[in-house]
Amino acid sequence: MVFVSRAATPSYCIRHDTIFRHSFDGSNVRRRPCFAVSPSSWDSAKKAWRGRSMIVAASPPTEDAVVAAEPLTKKDLVDYLASGCKTKDKWRIGTEHEKFGFEFGNLRPMKYEQIAELLNGIAERFEWDKIMEGDKIIGLKQGKQSISLEPGGQFELSGAPLETLHQTCAEVNSHLYQVKAVAEEMGIGFLGIGFQPKWGIKDIPIMPKGRYDIMRNYMPKVGSLGLDMMFRTCTVQVNLDFSSEADMIRKFRAGLALQPIATALFANSPFTEGKPNGFVSMRSQIWTDTDKDRTGMLPFVFDDSFGFEQYVDYALDVPMYFVYRKKKYVDCTGMTFRDFLAGKLPCLPGELPTLNDWENHLTTIFPEVRLKRYLEMRGADGGPWRRLCALPALWVGLLYDEVSLQNILDMTADWTPEERQMLRNKVPITGLKTPFRDGLLKHVAEEVLQLARDGLERRGFKETGFLNEVAEVVRTGITPAEKLLELYHGKWGQSVDHVFEELLY
Numbered sequence: 001m002v003f004v005s006r007a008a009t010p011s012y013c014i015r016h017d018t019i020f021r022h023s024f025d026g027s028n029v030r031r032r033p034c035f036a037v038s039p040s041s042w043d044s045a046k047k048a049w050r051g052r053s054m055i056v057a058a059s060p061p062t063e064d065a066v067v068a069a070e071p072l073t074k075k076d077l078v079d080y081l082a083s084g085c086k087t088k089d090k091w092r093i094g095t096e097h098e099k100f101g102f103e104f105g106n107l108r109p110m111k112y113e114q115i116a117e118l119l120n121g122i123a124e125r126f127e128w129d130k131i132m133e134g135d136k137i138i139g140l141k142q143g144k145q146s147i148s149l150e151p152g153g154q155f156e157l158s159g160a161p162l163e164t165l166h167q168t169c170a171e172v173n174s175h176l177y178q179v180k181a182v183a184e185e186m187g188i189g190f191l192g193i194g195f196q197p198k199w200g201i202k203d204i205p206i207m208p209k210g211r212y213d214i215m216r217n218y219m220p221k222v223g224s225l226g227l228d229m230m231f232r233t234c235t236v237q238v239n240l241d242f243s244s245e246a247d248m249i250r251k252f253r254a255g256l257a258l259q260p261i262a263t264a265l266f267a268n269s270p271f272t273e274g275k276p277n278g279f280v281s282m283r284s285q286i287w288t289d290t291d292k293d294r295t296g297m298l299p300f301v302f303d304d305s306f307g308f309e310q311y312v313d314y315a316l317d318v319p320m321y322f323v324y325r326k327k328k329y330v331d332c333t334g335m336t337f338r339d340f341l342a343g344k345l346p347c348l349p350g351e352l353p354t355l356n357d358w359e360n361h362l363t364t365i366f367p368e369v370r371l372k373r374y375l376e377m378r379g380a381d382g383g384p385w386r387r388l389c390a391l392p393a394l395w396v397g398l399l400y401d402e403v404s405l406q407n408i409l410d411m412t413a414d415w416t417p418e419e420r421q422m423l424r425n426k427v428p429i430t431g432l433k434t435p436f437r438d439g440l441l442k443h444v445a446e447e448v449l450q451l452a453r454d455g456l457e458r459r460g461f462k463e464t465g466f467l468n469e470v471a472e473v474v475r476t477g478i479t480p481a482e483k484l485l486e487l488y489h490g491k492w493g494q495s496v497d498h499v500f501e502e503l504l505y
Helices: 037-051 074-082 110-126 165-186 210-224 227-231 245-265 284-291 310-318 337-341 355-362 385-399 402-412 417-433 439-461 464-476 481-489 498-502
Strands: 094-104 131-133 136-142 145-149 157-158 188-192 235-240 322-325 328-331 368-373 373-379
Touching: 074 310, 074 355, 094 110, 094 165, 094 385, 110 131, 110 136, 110 145, 110 165, 131 145, 145 165, 157 165, 165 188, 165 385, 188 498, 210 227, 210 322, 210 328, 210 337, 235 385, 245 368, 245 385, 245 402, 245 417, 245 439, 245 464, 284 373, 284 464, 310 337, 322 355, 337 355, 373 385, 385 402, 385 439, 385 464, 402 439, 417 439, 439 464, 464 498
Parallel strands: none
Antiparallel strands: 094 157, 094 188, 094 235, 131 136, 136 145, 145 157, 235 373, 322 328, 368 373
């Protein structure tokens, strides 16, 4: 997703009577949508919505139409990241979320054939453009939104860059309406959770995408849980802008320090193959043994020397997965982009990279916060639709308000690398009950939530209601995962099947 300037647009809350019964500000007191759309009037509403879309852009990987006349230098790679800097009036919010599709009759994961039917149905009914790999449909795009498939068929919406959280939540509502309109006719539902609760890897279909074949072969060589990450996890993340290198550094440090708190607030993956797995966020735990070369808390971000160039140096030495040439993925696993820059890739002898290769490589690095031409907050489990709006609300309130951002930096300034890593290690197990200094992480989360709320208040868009979902988690100290476990041991009679109804979109 590329963040671009766009004119201010009104906010819409698109709903269908059977699924969206929440007021537009994120609260659940009133049931008053700001723009209700019945199925019969959807066509006109759809045209109004599409009229505000951005120019269609191809999803990565992409190929350069023209080969650069001069070889790339490290400075070009640094300048690429720096080109993301934009003035505050052009900052946007980009939200991405993944969800598991399943058959209503037997709760089994969707097969690729069903996914293809669903994608084709959405494309035809709601005017999306199809993304193909060979003769297989692998995604959709419409304006600056795209729908893509993760390795195990997890269904992902990558949202457009939007100005307010109202627009973000409206986008989610619109997407879920469209998906449900087609999927329910097929007997398909979607589950909002961080880790596949019932099925093993052997039960998960493999998507026909070349990059995933390469990753699937490489993952077992570098960690024991990489295939679980690929096939059985779902997340929600928000992508945010920065104004300068200094602003990027401040937001990166704040985001990394607080990422374990986000993991705790959204912890929602306590089941594996039908049983409790001992974690509140199995999804987060999986990243600890996926591939240490490309994951983690990036302690160098807190060094005095950190900036765009230091991130480029890090990324240059992260082993590559692939290079995309002539609509094919070339396996380059274990080689580095630094080698590629020098023309020393055995998989492409003598060939030099393009900026598109660099862009693609950056998508294969998976730290808790990731830098592209914007920052990605990556620590949260997937969850039901209210939490899809709450996650961007948390980070926008903290990072897009100067006062709250400075307060976070002051609060975390004396946290040691060992403390940050301790939180990263323990939160997937103990959530907000994780001991920290003289108290619990819950007490830190209380202060963080207040700073997020204050930041949203100062933005002036009446967005604080979107934090209601996490406010209850902070107040009680009980994560969503712990609530699921209570149901499992109580009225569900130790059957995980009920989660498919509890967390159905």
